[in-house]
Amino acid sequence: MKILSIEKRFCPFCMEEHDVKRVVIEEENDFKGEHIVYPAEYFYCENDDEYYAEDEMISRNSLSLRNVYRKKVGLLSTNQIMSIRSKYGISQSDLCIILGWGEKTITRYEGFQVQDAAHDSILRKIDNDPEWFLSLLEKAREKLQPASYNKYRETGMQLVEKCQSTYLRNAIFSKYAPFFGKIELSGNTPLSLEKVSDIIRYFSNSALVKYLYKVKLMKMLWYADALSYKRHGHAITGLVYCALPMGAVPVAHRLLISLDGINCEESEKDDGTIYCFRPTENKEYLNLSEQDIDVLDTVIEKFGFSTKNEIVDAMHKETAYTETAPRDIIQFKYTMELSLL
Ligand SMILES: [Zn+2]
Incomplete structure (x- = not known):
């Protein structure tokens, strides 16, 4: 028995006012064929050694029983259903319209009625898949108030964006999984996508950087990490670079250019897609220290106005490149002989 509070109130057993404990006890009951042990709240009269509940407590205890049951059989709890709904900022009745359910269904599921397994899966899918939510919303558009429709759409789109960004980060980290624990390959620095994003923006926003297309950007990233390693014994970003025909390119380079906060413009040319950083x-x-910024400024000073071919030529002359077999990982130890100081 856990005591929640002690309050002076009228006791229906003693028929008088005295200090009554509000307590939580473990109660057991069978529900839908399952034996359920759940926390239940009661008033406790010490004089008569009796427990009693008011209507509101009885409802709450009954909900507690159902939620323990839901958890035991793997269904969403009432709070989880409410939080899915509040994530989308959608009312109970509008969610029913979107799902094509009876108008009180969600209200009942957030109360005493335990949802069936099929409806439970649908609610979980809504939770995990905002794109699906948007497609259902679109189909139900005519049945919703325009203001509500717009509000739900806005929220749904924000959730899609958030999901994509999480998905992207996970995809990048999974490409780096083989290098975890081999910190020397990433220049003695764990991978920081925040730093990668900051550096790309720092280069893009500099008035001293021209022709910032993808090949040049990738070389500038390598020069920044290599110079930081040469100066301070550690790279800035934690990226791992391979030796490709046009010089150093970080692992997961195709994904890195889509990171949050970067302004990458795609355009189609005869020889493929061009990525320009604006x-x-x-x-x-x-996420960048003063030391990092100093390194970036040196790289900009040297290569800011270089064309792609100029920076690729410079890279081809670096010991780190000439000592590395094609497509192998470029080791940071070679950056001691880097052309930049
Ligand atoms: Zn009493």
Whole structure:
């Protein structure tokens, strides 16, 4: 028995006012063929050694029984259902419209009625798949108030974006999984996508950097990490670079250019897609130290106005490149002989 509080109140056993404990006890009951042990709240009269509950407590205890049952058989709890709904900022009745359910279904599921397994899976899918939510919303558009529709759409789109960014980060980290524990390959630094994003923006926003297309950007990233390693014994980003025909390219380079906060413009040319990096509104670089910025400024000073071919030529002359077999990982130990100081 856990005591929640002690309050002076009228006791229906003694028929008088005295200090009554509000307590939580473990109660057992069978529900839908399952034996359930759940926490239940009661008033406790010490004089008569009796427990009693008010209507509101009885409801709460009954909900507690159902939620323990839900957990035991693997269904969403009432709170989880409410939190899915509040994530989308959608009312009980509008969610029913979108799902094509009876208008009180969600209200009942957030109360005493335990949802069936099929409806439970649908609610979980809504939770994990905002794109699906948006497609259902679109189909139900005519049945919703325009203001509500717009609000749900806005929230749904924000959730899609958030999901994509999580998905992207996970995809990048999974490509780096083989290198975890081999910190020398990433220049004695764990991978920081925040730093990668800040550096790309720092280069994109500099008035001293021209022709910032993908090949040049990848070389500038390597030069920044290599120079930091040469100066301070550690790279900035934790990226791992391979030796490709046009010089150093980080693992997962195709994914890195889609990171949050970067302004990468794609255009189609005869010889494939061109990626150009443009200035961004955000000009703060909270993840970079002064030491990092000094390194970046040296790289910009040297290569800011270089064309792609010029920076590729420079890379081809670096010991780190000439000592590495094609497509192998470029070791940071060679950066001691880097052309930049
Ligand atoms: Zn009493």
